[in-house]
Amino acid sequence: MSNRRRPARDNTYRTNYLRSGAWFARRDRWFRDEQTRDGTIRCALCLGAGGPHSLELHHLDYRGVTQTPHGWTAHEQHEDLTPLHPRCHEYVHQLIERDRALSGFVSRRTASIQAIARLQAKIAHYIEASLEQQ
Numbered sequence: 001m002s003n004r005r006r007p008a009r010d011n012t013y014r015t016n017y018l019r020s021g022a023w024f025a026r027r028d029r030w031f032r033d034e035q036t037r038d039g040t041i042r043c044a045l046c047l048g049a050g051g052p053h054s055l056e057l058h059h060l061d062y063r064g065v066t067q068t069p070h071g072w073t074a075h076e077q078h079e080d081l082t083p084l085h086p087r088c089h090e091y092v093h094q095l096i097e098r099d100r101a102l103s104g105f106v107s108r109r110t111a112s113i114q115a116i117a118r119l120q121a122k123i124a125h126y127i128e129a130s131l132e133q134q
Contacts, residue, residue, distance in 0.1 A: 026074035
């Protein structure tokens with residue numbers, strides 16, 4: 001199983017599910033639940049605050065996403081979704097896709113968590129280097 005993204009035109013998950021009423025309802029419920037739990041919702045990568053209009057949800061696992069003859073179902077577990085700003089989301093996917101170990105040899109959850117941790121380390125290093133130059 002590969003963690004590489006398939007082209008959108010051949011990927012009904014991206015072309016249909018992410019545009020479905022089932023996904024939008026699940027997404028809205030995730031943000032409501034998270035707001036109730038923690039108050040402030042933060043991007044898993046940059047830790048910037050956000051909400052449903054500024055954050056996307058990244059799937060750590062696709063269990064719960066199924067297509068039936070009657071349409072899509074969205075039964076992802078709360079923990080299977082993580083918030084990311086659109087640019088941060090793209091960075092996570094780019095790293096997973098270009099890193100052989102992340103794209104092919106580990107689970108999607110592990111690949112995503114490792115990609116986010118690596119990117120956070122790069123951000124911290126960049127900030128530290130910037131502060132040293134001041």
